[in-house]
Amino acid sequence: MTMTKPYLKYCGAVTKEDVECIAQSQADAIGFIFAPSKRQVHPDDVNYWLTQTKCDKDIAGVFVNEKVQKVCDITKHIPLNIVQLHGDETEEYAKEIKQQTGAIVWKVFHHEPNLKETLEKMTAFAPFVDGFLIDSKVKGMRGGSGKAFAWEAVPVYVQHAKRLGKICAVAGGITPETVSELLAYGPEAIDLSSGVEENGKKSSAKIKALEERMLNDVRISK
Template identity: 45%
Template sequence: MRPLLKYCGNHSLSDLQATLESNADFIGVVFAESKRQVTADQVVEWLKEVELSPQQQLVGLFVNPSVTEIDDVLQRVPLQVIQCHGNESKELVSSIKQTFGLPVWKVIHHHKGGLEQMKSFHGVCDGFVVDSKVKGQWGGTGETFDWSSVPPYLEEGKRQGVPVFIAGGINPNNVTKLLSFHPTGIDISSGIERDGQKDKAEISRLEERLKNNE
């Protein structure tokens, strides 16, 4: 069984065309301030040109959002998963989940207290994304963290009964090493890009590595 696959940071129609034709289970768009930020209006226009398969779900990434901010996007964009990628509290995540009735994932930026932070969200989150901690940035940096730290996160995910995606600097050249830890999911953004755009050749190369590892 290959891990769940999420391609994040889609920020153009061509990005969506490339990832929607892939084997990705989840397609991510970023509504928070970043170099891959998109607007609800942009996504609405792109979705008129492409279509998710029944096996794919659209994930919206937010950083320390208000409920109003998420509601504004959901009024127009048919998100199926909300991803909280900042330092949101358990109370805020719980409120978002109750308000919108959608699955909510929480990022854990890997650090010494990351596992305890993850435990504190037990019963609230429907999934976790463990990403690199880079000063001044919330994600999408292309930097990995020490993957020998992955197993305890995966064990905690099993205990909570939710998937754990590993993010940060994953690409076709290093994904085989990560797969040796048997993550339940992998989350890739810059690792399938060329010149800042999602690249079908890089996607194919990565998916071939996943297939050969099954």
């Protein structure tokens, strides 16, 4: 069986060097965090880095319970292709963002041992978003924990998203060492932040190692 390469997103770029590093990688998307976190960046900086770097990736912005107007402003300013909602946003809010920005909208859910709850949330949000991202649940953290959830659940999420006609990304604890194990569960998209960092900076060596492993496990289908 040949798998196609999952959609690959490197998130949490915080410097021009990070942007250059990701721009030269095989990633499909680069992500910036506009919510309070150790990787929060200012939209003006992001705009500057992107004008200075030839980066032909999809550009994603991560928001947590942000005012609709601010999300719209940043989306236009940069411009973002993907708006990732990482908070307690409602379906109504997601609908508003989708209508006003015209961007691709991903809603993030945290893996719960009771899968049914998350699957029900996915169904509820499906009319208003384009995709889902399942991340590990770590007390007091919205994401970027570097912890993996039980990946046996990945096929359940992926199949459910497919039934809803949406893409489903997986985040949390993915590293060059663990990516082969995750790929066995058939994720459609993967999202990494700390997994490709060395001392808080994106590492081209780690990115290269991850991509080599990934390409060994999948056949690229053009």
